Amino acid sequence: MNAQFEAGPEGFLRRYEGLNNRLPGIRQPWVVALREQAANAFRSKGFPSRKLEAWRYTDLALLAQTGFGEALTPVDEDFALPEATAPQRVVFLDGRFRADLSDGLARSLGANLSAAEGLLGSVARVDDLPLAALNTMLFEDGALIDLPAGADGGAIELLSIIQSGDRPVTVHPRHVIRLGAGARLVLIERALGRGEGRYLHNPVVEIVLEEGAHLTHARIQQEGPGGIFLSTVFANAAAGATYDSFLLHVGAKLSRSEAHVSLNGPKAMAHLNGAQLLADGQHGDCTTFLDHAAPDCASRQTVKTVLAGRSRGVFQGKIHVHQVAQRTDGYQMNQALLLSDQAEIDSKPQLEIYADDVKCSHGATVGELDENQLFYLRARGIPQATARSMLIEAFLQEAVDSVEDETVRAALGTAVAGWWETIA
Amino acid sequence: MLKIEGLTAEIDGKQILKGIDLEVPQGEIHAVMGPNGSGKSTLSYVLAGREGYEVTGGTATFNGHDLLAMEPEERATTGLFLAFQYPVELPGVGNANFLRTALNAIRRGKGEPELDAMQFLKLARARMKELSMPEDMLKRGVNVGFSGGEKKRNEVLQMALLRPGLAILDETDSGLDIDALKIVADGVNAMRGPEFSSLVITHYQRLLNYIVPDRVHVLMNGRIVQSGGPELAKSLEETGYTAVQAA
Numbered sequence: 001m002n003a004q005f006e007a008g009p010e011g012f013l014r015r016y017e018g019l020n021n022r023l024p025g026i027r028q029p030w031v032v033a034l035r036e037q038a039a040n041a042f043r044s045k046g047f048p049s050r051k052l053e054a055w056r057y058t059d060l061a062l063l064a065q066t067g068f069g070e071a072l073t074p075v076d077e078d079f080a081l082p083e084a085t086a087p088q089r090v091v092f093l094d095g096r097f098r099a100d101l102s103d104g105l106a107r108s109l110g111a112n113l114s115a116a117e118g119l120l121g122s123v124a125r126v127d128d129l130p131l132a133a134l135n136t137m138l139f140e141d142g143a144l145i146d147l148p149a150g151a152d153g154g155a156i157e158l159l160s161i162i163q164s165g166d167r168p169v170t171v172h173p174r175h176v177i178r179l180g181a182g183a184r185l186v187l188i189e190r191a192l193g194r195g196e197g198r199y200l201h202n203p204v205v206e207i208v209l210e211e212g213a214h215l216t217h218a219r220i221q222q223e224g225p226g227g228i229f230l231s232t233v234f235a236n237a238a239a240g241a242t243y244d245s246f247l248l249h250v251g252a253k254l255s256r257s258e259a260h261v262s263l264n265g266p267k268a269m270a271h272l273n274g275a276q277l278l279a280d281g282q283h284g285d286c287t288t289f290l291d292h293a294a295p296d297c298a299s300r301q302t303v304k305t306v307l308a309g310r311s312r313g314v315f316q317g318k319i320h321v322h323q324v325a326q327r328t329d330g331y332q333m334n335q336a337l338l339l340s341d342q343a344e345i346d347s348k349p350q351l352e353i354y355a356d357d358v359k360c361s362h363g364a365t366v367g368e369l370d371e372n373q374l375f376y377l378r379a380r381g382i383p384q385a386t387a388r389s390m391l392i393e394a395f396l397q398e399a400v401d402s403v404e405d406e407t408v409r410a411a412l413g414t415a416v417a418g419w420w421e422t423i424a
Numbered sequence: 425m426l427k428i429e430g431l432t433a434e435i436d437g438k439q440i441l442k443g444i445d446l447e448v449p450q451g452e453i454h455a456v457m458g459p460n461g462s463g464k465s466t467l468s469y470v471l472a473g474r475e476g477y478e479v480t481g482g483t484a485t486f487n488g489h490d491l492l493a494m495e496p497e498e499r500a501t502t503g504l505f506l507a508f509q510y511p512v513e514l515p516g517v518g519n520a521n522f523l524r525t526a527l528n529a530i531r532r533g534k535g536e537p538e539l540d541a542m543q544f545l546k547l548a549r550a551r552m553k554e555l556s557m558p559e560d561m562l563k564r565g566v567n568v569g570f571s572g573g574e575k576k577r578n579e580v581l582q583m584a585l586l587r588p589g590l591a592i593l594d595e596t597d598s599g600l601d602i603d604a605l606k607i608v609a610d611g612v613n614a615m616r617g618p619e620f621s622s623l624v625i626t627h628y629q630r631l632l633n634y635i636v637p638d639r640v641h642v643l644m645n646g647r648i649v650q651s652g653g654p655e656l657a658k659s660l661e662e663t664g665y666t667a668v669q670a671a
Contacts, residue, residue, distance in 0.1 A: 370512075371475065372512050373512050373514055375474050375475065375496060375512075376508065376511070376512040376514070377514075377522075377526075378473075378495065378496040378497045378500070379472050379473070379474075379496050379497075379499075379500055379505075379506050379508075380497075380500055380522075380526035380529070380530075380582060380586065381497050381500035381501045381526055381529040381530040381533060381586070382497060382525055382526055382529050383497050383529065384495070384497065386525065386529070387497075390514075390517055390521075390522075390525065391514070391517070393516070393517075394514060394515060394516025394517045394565075395516060396516075397516035398515075398516060
């Protein structure tokens with residue numbers, strides 16, 4: 001178990017073969033079938049290459065060149081946790097569920113696989129998504145939250161901490177969330193890194209929102225400086241349901257968050273907002289696929305990226321309005337603030353509209369800090385560094401303002417606080 | 425006291441200020457009048473330290489401090505204040521946060537203790553009342569969605585809070601109706617005293633009916649061509665700048 005695996009997809013496949021009889025669900029044919037399907041997909045595709053349209057701007061060479069081993073934190077290690085951002089909390093340490101540190105509605109998926117039958121794998125796609133396939137092949141644990149119709153689940157923090165050192169490690173958590181009709185939940189998914197070493201965090205979140213359900217989903221990526229964060233969210237919203245999400249990338253060497261959201265019933269709603277704060281040497285990629293597959297749905301998306309030093313940011317936002325999706329109301333905006341001449345942003349909005357009665361607008365801007373604004377602040381005695389911080393914060397404010405839930409806003413505020421000082 | 429000697433400056437290689445000599449003794453208010461393109465705004469920006477203006481000669485000191493050697497924020501903490509002709513909008517920066525950050529920066533510079541949020545609000549509300557400003561202007565983004573008059577009042581509010589030793593008013597009267605003009609003038613007049621001097625830069629004499637200057641200087645083609653008492657402003661109004669040029 002302590003072995004270092006060879007680099008490339010082969011290393012992961014070999015590990016799957018080696019772990020096969022110890023992975024959760026080995027006695028449950030439906031789980032085995034999911035894993036086999038995923039392994040076949042991963043075997044045939046390997047890591048996504050930049051030749052693929054969806055991967056043009058994000059290079060996984062770093063991932064492909066690294067041989068990863070398995071995370072080995074003892075399950076009973078004493079651990080000082082950061083302050084919780086929500087009243088309930090479920091904690092994963094190196095991907096392992098820590099019952100002793102968790103409370104609230106969320107359960108361990110690994111220990112409750114039977115309860116997820118019919119749900120796990122029902123939203124995620126693996127055939128054309130190698131990273132989701134990799135996760136499905138190798139997942140060991142994750143959170144299971146299944147709220148009955150009408151329930152109010154309150155607010156839960158899903159905290160994942162990965163410790164890294166000299167030996168690259170990898171963790172593939174699988175989180176499964178279902179909200180019954182009319183149920184509500186605030187979920188703050190937070191990824192933290194401890195240590196400076198290389199690791200891969202490859203979570204997949206599957207979300208089913210039944211009629212009128214309402215999920216507020218914050219994803220806060222604060223990985224360590226050596227982290228590779230490759231996450232995929234799949235969310236299906238039924239009639240009248242709302243998927244209100246906010247993605248924040250602050251940490252990691254390389255991060256990409258993909259969201260595949262489908263509005264499947266009339267009057268469903270999605271918010272796919274986000275912000276990326278990228279310092280020298282970081283790469284951040286926010287990629288979303290939004291399907292308007294029913295009439296009278298609305299979607300809102302504002303994504304802001306701040307880039308310092310030699311950082312690189314990517315925004316890809318595809319909105320697919322199916323022919324049946326009449327009276328779709330869509331809005332997409334992405335904006336980048338370049339703080340350095342060496343930073344680069346690639347922005348690709350993509351609208352495919354097959355219905356004729358729709359309202360869809362989108363826009364993109366790339367700019368630098370405004371010299372007039374800087375001078376105005378400095379002319380009032382405000383030091384240049386503070387003035388810059390104020391303007392960067394103001395740039396992000398609009399995105400954060402779109403978050404209605406107070407708990408989430410506070411969590412986001414904590415995560416971004418002081419970032420501007422670190423890049424000055 | 426503000427002392428400018430032989431000040432020359434250019435933008436993009438084009439000389440705009442061609443040797444300005446000007447003294448504003450402590451406690452006095454001086455007006456600088458001039459037609460469009462005479463260098464009025466350049467003079468105020470050069471004094472405040474805006475980038476893009478190259479000083480090619482001369483000196484400018486305030487109470488003995490070499491203004492031209494300082495960063496804009498250092499000039500501000502030394503006591504210089506520029507009321508902008510076109511106040512800048514700062515979307516996403518709350519007015520209250522902006523005002524408090526500026527005030528505390530100035531107070532730090534003076535070696536005074538910083539104000540906490542409560543102390544600041546109390547002070548700001550009092551000053552706003554004097555300027556007939558609605559309190560919700562504190563909650564809005566700096567100058568965002570403000571009318572022209574509101575922006576200028578916001579400039580005067582900043583001046584009233586920061587209490588500069590020298591205020592440069594760059595065409596503060598432009599775009600103001602008569603009521604707003606009076607409020608702005610009252611704000612400046614309230615600052616008058618032995619510790620306050622001001623350079624009122626304007627195209628028109630109108631503002632000087634409300635802020636009566638101790639001296640009036642006429643700026644034309646990058647030079648001060650005439651100086652006199654407040655009556656000079658009135659005669660300019662009657663004869664126009666072309667008459668001065670001819671003289």
